[in-house]
Amino acid sequence: METNDNSPLLSIKNVSRLYGTVIGVNDINIDLPRGAYGLVGPNGAGKSTLIGLITGALTPSLGSIEVFGQNPRKATGSLHRIGLCPASDLLLPKVPAKAWLEQLLALHGWPLKVASQRAVQVLNWVGLAQAMNRPMGTYSLGMRQRAKLAQALSHDPELLILDEPFNGLDPVGRLQMIELLKQWVANGRSLLLASHVLHEVEAVTNAFMLIYGGRLLAVGTAGELRTMLADLPQEVTIEGPDSRAIAGCLANESWIQSIRVSPDSSHVVVAVLEPLRLYSLLNELIQSKHFCLTGIRGETGDLSALFRLLVSRHRGQNSLSIQGVTAHVAH
Amino acid sequence: MLPTNTTTSTTADVSSATKLPWSQDSYVAIPQRRPWLYGLVGVAKYEWERSLSWSRLLGLLLIIAFPVVLLGMVKMLVDVNARANADQKFMIFSTVVFMLIPQVATMLSLLLWATPAVNSELEGQTWIYALVRPNGRLILVLGKYIVAFFWAFVGGTTAITLLVPILSLERSWDLWWTTIRLLFLASLAYSALYILIGTFFQRRSMVVAFIYTIVVEGVLSFLPATINQITVSYRLRSLFIQWLGVEFPRDPDNPFMIADLSGQWHLIVGILIYTLICLTISMLWLRRSEYSLQPEAAA
Numbered sequence: 001m002e003t004n005d006n007s008p009l010l011s012i013k014n015v016s017r018l019y020g021t022v023i024g025v026n027d028i029n030i031d032l033p034r035g036a037y038g039l040v041g042p043n044g045a046g047k048s049t050l051i052g053l054i055t056g057a058l059t060p061s062l063g064s065i066e067v068f069g070q071n072p073r074k075a076t077g078s079l080h081r082i083g084l085c086p087a088s089d090l091l092l093p094k095v096p097a098k099a100w101l102e103q104l105l106a107l108h109g110w111p112l113k114v115a116s117q118r119a120v121q122v123l124n125w126v127g128l129a130q131a132m133n134r135p136m137g138t139y140s141l142g143m144r145q146r147a148k149l150a151q152a153l154s155h156d157p158e159l160l161i162l163d164e165p166f167n168g169l170d171p172v173g174r175l176q177m178i179e180l181l182k183q184w185v186a187n188g189r190s191l192l193l194a195s196h197v198l199h200e201v202e203a204v205t206n207a208f209m210l211i212y213g214g215r216l217l218a219v220g221t222a223g224e225l226r227t228m229l230a231d232l233p234q235e236v237t238i239e240g241p242d243s244r245a246i247a248g249c250l251a252n253e254s255w256i257q258s259i260r261v262s263p264d265s266s267h268v269v270v271a272v273l274e275p276l277r278l279y280s281l282l283n284e285l286i287q288s289k290h291f292c293l294t295g296i297r298g299e300t301g302d303l304s305a306l307f308r309l310l311v312s313r314h315r316g317q318n319s320l321s322i323q324g325v326t327a328h329v330a331h
Numbered sequence: 332m333l334p335t336n337t338t339t340s341t342t343a344d345v346s347s348a349t350k351l352p353w354s355q356d357s358y359v360a361i362p363q364r365r366p367w368l369y370g371l372v373g374v375a376k377y378e379w380e381r382s383l384s385w386s387r388l389l390g391l392l393l394i395i396a397f398p399v400v401l402l403g404m405v406k407m408l409v410d411v412n413a414r415a416n417a418d419q420k421f422m423i424f425s426t427v428v429f430m431l432i433p434q435v436a437t438m439l440s441l442l443l444w445a446t447p448a449v450n451s452e453l454e455g456q457t458w459i460y461a462l463v464r465p466n467g468r469l470i471l472v473l474g475k476y477i478v479a480f481f482w483a484f485v486g487g488t489t490a491i492t493l494l495v496p497i498l499s500l501e502r503s504w505d506l507w508w509t510t511i512r513l514l515f516l517a518s519l520a521y522s523a524l525y526i527l528i529g530t531f532f533q534r535r536s537m538v539v540a541f542i543y544t545i546v547v548e549g550v551l552s553f554l555p556a557t558i559n560q561i562t563v564s565y566r567l568r569s570l571f572i573q574w575l576g577v578e579f580p581r582d583p584d585n586p587f588m589i590a591d592l593s594g595q596w597h598l599i600v601g602i603l604i605y606t607l608i609c610l611t612i613s614m615l616w617l618r619r620s621e622y623s624l625q626p627e628a629a630a
Contacts, residue, residue: 057462058621076465084463088456094384099377106373107464107471109366115373151460 007069009034009159009190010054015063017049017214024049026214028063034158036191038201041211047194048087050211051163054192055084067159080108083157087164087194090144093137097128097147100136101154108155122154123147127176141168149180159190166200178203233257234275238282239267240293249285250278367470374474382444382478391482394440395490398431403497417501422577424498425506429571432487433513434564438521438544440486445479445525446540448472449533449617468617472526476610480522487514509574513567516602520563523609530613530620563605566598573598 010032017024025046039047052058053065056072056079065071070078092100098119105115123132126146136144145168152160162181166174181204185191195201201208210217238246247259247268256278257271272278275298285291381387405427449472452458461467491510495503528543529536552564559565573595 055463057459079463079465079467082463084459086456086459088459090457091455092457095381099380103373103377104460104464106377107370107461107467109364109369109465110373111369112373112376115369 008032008066009068010192011066011069012053013064015053015060015065017053017058018061023214024058025053025211025216028216030209030216030219034190035207036185036205037193038198038205038208039192039194039211040196040198040201040208041194042196045196045211046214047196047211048163049214051084051086051161051192051194054161055079055082080155081158083152083155083160085145085148085152085160085162085165087167089141089168090136090148094135096133097123097136097139097150098132100147101151104151105154110155118154119150122150126150126153126180142170142173145169145173145177149177153184157189159192160184161192161194163194164196165193166195166197174200233271233273234298236270236272236275236278237267237295237297238270238293239295239297240291241266242291242293243268245289246282246285246291246293249289250281253277253281366465370466370470371474371477374471375477378475378478379481382482390443391440391486394436394443394486395493397439398428398436398490399493399497401431402427402494406498421500421502421506424500425509425571425575425577428491428494428498428506428510429513429568432490432510433517433567433571434548436490437483437487437514437517438548440483441479441518441521441525442537442540442544444482445476445522446529446536448475448479448526448529450529450536453533469614472530472613472617473610476522476526479526480518483518483522484514487518505575509571512574513571516570516599517563517567519606520602520609523606523613524563527609527613527616530616533620563602566602566605570595570598 008031010030012028012030015028016026028050039050041047049058053060054067054072056076059073068078068081072078072082098116101119101123102112102115105118106112110118120129120132123129126149128143128146128150131139131143136147139147145165149162149165152162160181165177165181169177178200181191181193185205191205193201193204198208206221206223207219208221209219240246244261244265247261247270250256250259250270255272255274257273259271260269262268270278279296282293282296286293402424406424449458452461452471458468461471464470488511491507491514495507498506500506524543525540528540532539548562548564552559552562552568
């Protein structure tokens with residue numbers, strides 16, 4: 001069902017969605033060409049609401065949204081081009097996956113016979129061929145996830161939207177899912193992958209949209225996000241026999257908030273406002289004073305810290321407090 | 332870092348593409364010529380298969396058995412205390428058959444099968460899959476309407492067919508044919524009514540439908556006032572009297588209990604229009620209603 005039109009994948013203009021007095025998403029603006037994107041944000045950030053708006057399941061309270069140049073709510077034909085795998089679990093204990101897929105393909109206008117063949121083909125591809133005539137109540141969570149994925153792929157969409165597809169999958173299942181999505185993207189199809197786990201999204205695509213509190217905070221690549229993380233106030237652990245001496249060298253720096261030396265002097269924990277300056281200084285100290293370090297550990301890449309920074313910036317706040325460390329945020 | 336509100340471009344590397352089943356040259360996309368027809372057939376087949384569960388079949392059996400057993404018991408009592416002549420017996424039994432089969436049993440059956448059309452999908456967390464198909468929600472509910480109509484009609488037909496030899500009345504087959512026609516119309520109209528209630532009230536739809544049935548089709552239809560003409564029961568009752576040819580003189584003091592018996596088509600057309608209106612409103616409502624996503628807390 002591929003088309004040659006040049007309409008953008010997604011065009012969202014000033015979209016807000018309210019649930020009564022609660023804001024689901026707030027003033028989102030974005031234009032995306034075709035490609036693969038990760039929609040990253042913690043639980044409750046507004047990912048599912050945004051997906052609901054993109055698929056036409058929800059209407060924006062304000063603003064307009066277009067998918068492939070069409071309003072998905074009005075031009076329902078555009079839904080042929082979208083495959084959605086929602087986050088909610090599948091509660092059809094008595095229905096076999098094949099019968100379910102046949103019905104969903106029929107809703108796309110497929111004749112029953114062709115739908116049946118197609119269902120077998122797709123279920124085979126997601127590894128459910130042996131179990132396709134079994135009631136889904138006998139499936140494991142991973143199998144149900146694959147059944148959900150199969151229905152999203154079955155009608156040959158151009159855009160695949162997955163909401164938390166890794167939930168409940170074991171490591172092998174996650175790897176298989178990642179490989180499948182990589183192939184999907186490699187075939188030139190578009191993908192929107194919503195997750196609260198950055199590294200899972202990163203395994204599939206390099207483009208991210210960060211959403212938090214209903215706001216789209218930033219769009220960029222993983223490298224750009226990591227650079228931002230590296231520049232966040234954080235605690236850095238420096239390990240090695242010379243850690244106490246290093247602590248002494250750092251004590252007078254204005255961008256150091258606190259220094260804790262371990263009782264056995266094996267490592268020192270530094271709360272630092274500007275980590276990049278710390279790393280630069282450490283490099284100089286090692287070269288000039290020949291200090292011996294065995295390891296440097298920063299934050300583990302906790303996205304929530306980045307989110308909080310971006311929220312503060314979005315609100316126009318000049319300072320930010322993370323783990324007791326207050327930083328001035330540059331605009 | 333790209334600022335918000337900025338267009339970004341990320342294109343997948345297609346050079347190393349692995350051919351997937353849906354991108355192979357042999358695969359040809361299916362033309363969408365009669366999507367509604369195929370959709371309805373697909374949903375009807377799916378719902379039909381789902382309805383063949385033991386619990387649903389047991390429900391159907393109870394709905395069939397309920398009028399048969401009740402009328403069988405009435406028959407025994409009337410035979411034992413047989414003072415009534417054949418015409419009076421026919422009048423008594425046919426009236427009870429009308430009340431039980433095209434009315435109570437059909438309503439009960441459709442309460443079970445038509446009313447939860449949307450609610451069952453919401454509870455099974457499968458409504459979203461219909462929402463993301465073009466006209467999926469409309470086709471899904473119409474498909475459920477067809478299956479609900481079918482089961483109600485089959486249940487009622489089975490019950491009246493079983494009753495013919497049990498009652499062994501002189502004009503048993505007249506009663507059978509009249510009941511079948513009334514069943515058809517009742518199933519059409521009540522299915523549409525309960526589907527409408529089910530789409531309006533996505534939660535507690537069965538409670539609302541039950542109360543509506545008691546108040547409107549039960550009480551209101553027997554009120555001696557023009558307002559009873561909005562009920563299906565009033566029209567079915569009038570058709571029953573016409574088709575069966577029973578003596579039912581209109582009470583001059585109470586002319587509103589049955590319709591003018593000079594014609595049947597306005598009654599039939601009335602029921603069909605009622606059905607059409609219910610289904611149309613359901614479809615319009617479904618088109619504009621939204622999937623009840625849990626509100627996500629904003630910071």
